[in-house]
Amino acid sequence: MQHDLIAQARTWLAEDPDPETRDELGALIEAGDTDELAARFAGTLQFGTAGLRGELGAGPMRMNRSVVIRAAAGLASYLKAQGQDGGLVVIGYDARYKSEDFARDTAAVMTGAGLRAAVLPRPLPTPVLAYAIRHLGAVAGVEVTASHNPPRDNGYKVYLGDGSQIVPPADGEIAAAIAAVGPLADVVRPEDGWETLGEEVLAAYLARTDAVLAAGSPRTARTVYTAMHGVGTSVLTAAFERAGFPAPVLVTEQAEPDPAFPTVAFPNPEEPGAMDLAFATARRAAPDLIIANDPDADRCAVAVPDTSVEGGWRMLRGDEVGALLAAHLVERGVSGVFAESIVSSSLLGRIAEKAGLGYEETLTGFKWIARVDSLRYGYEEALGYCVDPEGVRDKDGITAALLVVELASVLKEQGRTLLDLLDDLALAHGLHATDQLSVRVEDLTVIADAMARLREQPPTSLAGLAVTSAEDLSQGTATLPPTDGLRYQLEGARVIVRPSGTEPKLKCYLEVVVPVADAASLPAARARGAELLAGIKRDLAAAAGI
Numbered sequence: 001m002q003h004d005l006i007a008q009a010r011t012w013l014a015e016d017p018d019p020e021t022r023d024e025l026g027a028l029i030e031a032g033d034t035d036e037l038a039a040r041f042a043g044t045l046q047f048g049t050a051g052l053r054g055e056l057g058a059g060p061m062r063m064n065r066s067v068v069i070r071a072a073a074g075l076a077s078y079l080k081a082q083g084q085d086g087g088l089v090v091i092g093y094d095a096r097y098k099s100e101d102f103a104r105d106t107a108a109v110m111t112g113a114g115l116r117a118a119v120l121p122r123p124l125p126t127p128v129l130a131y132a133i134r135h136l137g138a139v140a141g142v143e144v145t146a147s148h149n150p151p152r153d154n155g156y157k158v159y160l161g162d163g164s165q166i167v168p169p170a171d172g173e174i175a176a177a178i179a180a181v182g183p184l185a186d187v188v189r190p191e192d193g194w195e196t197l198g199e200e201v202l203a204a205y206l207a208r209t210d211a212v213l214a215a216g217s218p219r220t221a222r223t224v225y226t227a228m229h230g231v232g233t234s235v236l237t238a239a240f241e242r243a244g245f246p247a248p249v250l251v252t253e254q255a256e257p258d259p260a261f262p263t264v265a266f267p268n269p270e271e272p273g274a275m276d277l278a279f280a281t282a283r284r285a286a287p288d289l290i291i292a293n294d295p296d297a298d299r300c301a302v303a304v305p306d307t308s309v310e311g312g313w314r315m316l317r318g319d320e321v322g323a324l325l326a327a328h329l330v331e332r333g334v335s336g337v338f339a340e341s342i343v344s345s346s347l348l349g350r351i352a353e354k355a356g357l358g359y360e361e362t363l364t365g366f367k368w369i370a371r372v373d374s375l376r377y378g379y380e381e382a383l384g385y386c387v388d389p390e391g392v393r394d395k396d397g398i399t400a401a402l403l404v405v406e407l408a409s410v411l412k413e414q415g416r417t418l419l420d421l422l423d424d425l426a427l428a429h430g431l432h433a434t435d436q437l438s439v440r441v442e443d444l445t446v447i448a449d450a451m452a453r454l455r456e457q458p459p460t461s462l463a464g465l466a467v468t469s470a471e472d473l474s475q476g477t478a479t480l481p482p483t484d485g486l487r488y489q490l491e492g493a494r495v496i497v498r499p500s501g502t503e504p505k506l507k508c509y510l511e512v513v514v515p516v517a518d519a520a521s522l523p524a525a526r527a528r529g530a531e532l533l534a535g536i537k538r539d540l541a542a543a544a545g546i
Contacts, residue, residue: 025058053155074178076113087139092129095257112188125297127396148268165367221408226251230295269301299383300397319345322379336376433529437508463535
């Protein structure tokens with residue numbers, strides 16, 4: 001067994017084109033570190049919610065040039081089998097470690113396989129790549145990014161020619177094509193022959209961002225902005241300038257791309273502490289709101305002044321922003337379908353129904369939301385918003401920011417705030433309070449054990465609320481394809497439990513709906529919502545054994 005492992009590692013080493021990972025793997029072989037080698041050669045990285053994603057390092061279970069070359073070769077083989085020989089593949093990348101290398105390797109493989117390749121001019125937001133696919137008439141797109149994962153990670157997100165991320169059966173067919181790739185020496189990788197795009201593709205994207213705003217709308221709200229050490233600053237500030245918004249005050253410590261993400265433990269606005277510098281900047285600048293993007297700028301976080309919380313600033317939940325944007329679009333008289341994933345708040349459905357708009361629920365991920373027929377607006381609770389599906393069929397943290405600041409400007413002209421509009425929505429539809437129980441694990445068997453335990457012994461009540469139905473989503477439903485998840489309906493509440501598709505986490509999404517009689521009863525409704533969420537979280541953790 002040990003001999004086989006060393007032999008496997010030596011075979012991989014002989015093919016590895018990257019001196020860094022060759023040195024790393026050679027040292028592990030030399031040291032006889034079979035535990036570490038076993039972890040790296042336990043299988044291969046698999047396509048999940050966001051294509052490939054994993055820790056940088058040597059071996060088939062890590063993100064490295066060998067894995068990327070194989071992925072690109074498999075994708076090229078798949079595209080040619082679909083009759084796309086000679087078609088254009090657009091490649092974008094963020095500012096993480098190795099991102100530019102992975103983009104260049106992908107361009108070389110596509111060129112060598114007889115496809116045309118075009119690489120974005122520099123590290124740019126993921127939505128620019130999603131836009132460029134349809135704008136340039138490409139047959140596929142690749143974005144090298146690990147979004148908001150830790151600094152040691154990178155990833156590989158694949159889109160097809162419709163501008164949406166891959167879904168079954170394409171993901172499985174691409175995975176099979178990757179598995180069929182032979183020795184790396186047989187993968188043709190010329191030194192040149194692909195195109196490096198100029199700034200005109202970004203200019204076209206920026207021109208499109210104007211489409212999300214209403215002509216003549218107020219543009220007065222003042223913002224503090226953080227790019228979270230990612231690639232958002234230059235694009236967002238350019239979009240704000242085009243739109244005529246006041247220039248945002250930048251969180252200077254986080255404004256420039258830095259793959260080390262030195263000021264945050266996790267470069268995700270949802271993580272504790274990630275917004276501390278933004279809050280400190282806002283206390284000095286006194287803006288109307290804070291906008292934050294994640295490192296590849298496809299997500300958008302919003303914080304607002306709130307004297308009732310310590311520090312005077314409160315992060316809005318993704319579900320709150322999702323409802324606010326929906327209400328804003330309804331007020332503007334849009335038509336079409338509103339869509340969200342099953343883990344997001346049911347409030348969107350109520351807003352759509354009252355406005356006479358179509359509404360659809362999908363599985364988790366914008367690869368599903370973006371495919372909804374006649375989509376006008378889609379969102380997911382994890383800070384993802386698609387506000388211009390004709391331009392970008394994916395979440396877009398730049399255009400979402402523009403729409404939020406437009407809404408804040410409209411309200412400001414009325415002497416109101418985003419919090420006032422949230423109160424209006426609670427009065428109209430009931431208070432929809434959401435929370436998440438998220439458990440990060442080192443050992444993935446903890447997640448499998450928790451899911452098995454809940455399947456074998458589903459809870460009958462949580463926080464004193466009776467469970468009225470328990471669905472195993474792995475069986476599929478009348479409207480949803482199968483997925484690894486559990487859904488519980490309670491009297492006045494809903495719970496969904498699923499393993500994360502992008503991180504080693506078990507995620508539990510909680511929602512309670514509390515009726516609100518009038519404005520005076522809002523504080524009591526909020527207190528009741530918080531109490532129920534805390535109780536559900538406690539009882540669910542016990543039931544799952546986590």
